[in-house]
């Protein structure tokens with residue numbers, strides 16, 4: 172199972188980014204192999220369409236879930252149609268390490 | 277935008293019927309061609325004339341722009357009128373739609389999540405694994421569950437904006453004043469309401 176986390180940095184001490192489409196990094200976590208991939212978000216500075224472009228990146232990695240503190244209004248239809256689950260966590264202080272620990276419950 | 281991702285319109289749930297048949301036609305008058313009402317056209321009629329949403333609210337519900345909504349709605353009316361006047365059958369099928377997935381909240385870590393795999397029953401929080409999860413029941417927010425001194429809040433899953441829930445106003449017909457997202461119910465932490 173691959174899970175994407177919208178992160179504001181590329182370390183385990185980074186925290187959840189406030190935006191999915193414009194987050195600094197996507198962290199792709201593989202819950203079986205425990206492998207992690209840090210992908211710099213090329214859509215950070217897009218004026219429009221950052222959300223859908225970011226969904227594309229996530230979908231190309233065969234991700235099943237996305238964790239973010241916010242998803243733009245147009246994202247849910249796309250993710251629903253791709254059967255990618257949205258997890259909205261309103262805790263901007265949570266670090267990537269803490270989130271991964273939660274996933275490893 | 278990549279061509280891989282198609283723009284889809286959100287439909288809350290599929291219609292309960294596959295179509296309509298006219299009756300009272302004289303023999304041989306049956307029009308051979310049926311009128312095909314697309315799912316999004318059915319949904320536009322439902323939101324606008326059954327649920328009585330205005331076009332702005334309805335367009336947000338379907339995840340389309342307001343001009344697109346107006347075009348879909350216009351096409352729906354035209355097809356229904358055509359079927360009635362010409363005595364044609366209506367079949368409701370097809371279209372670029374997906375059926376909206378439901379929202380849940382975990383009582384342990386307080387995350388919100390949806391369930392796009394509709395055929396799988398949600399039992400545990402996808403984040404922390406806890407089994408105390410509550411579903412936001414959009415469709416049947418029945419009035420019996422709502423004491424007049426309702427302690428609930430509507431919350432925006434997009435930006436977290438909260439406001440006091442108003443009795444009798446379904447959350448999913450409220451749009452967030454901050455970001456225009458549709459609101460959902462924030463369940464009160466009353467332990468009686470939680471699943472065991």
Ligand SMILES: [Zn+2]
Pocket residue numbers: 382383384385386387401402403404405406
């Ligand atoms: Zn949880």
Ligand SMILES: [Zn+2]
Pocket residue numbers: 432433434435436437452453454455456457
């Ligand atoms: Zn909002």
Ligand SMILES: [Zn+2]
Pocket residue numbers: 429430440441442445446447448460461
């Ligand atoms: Zn409400």
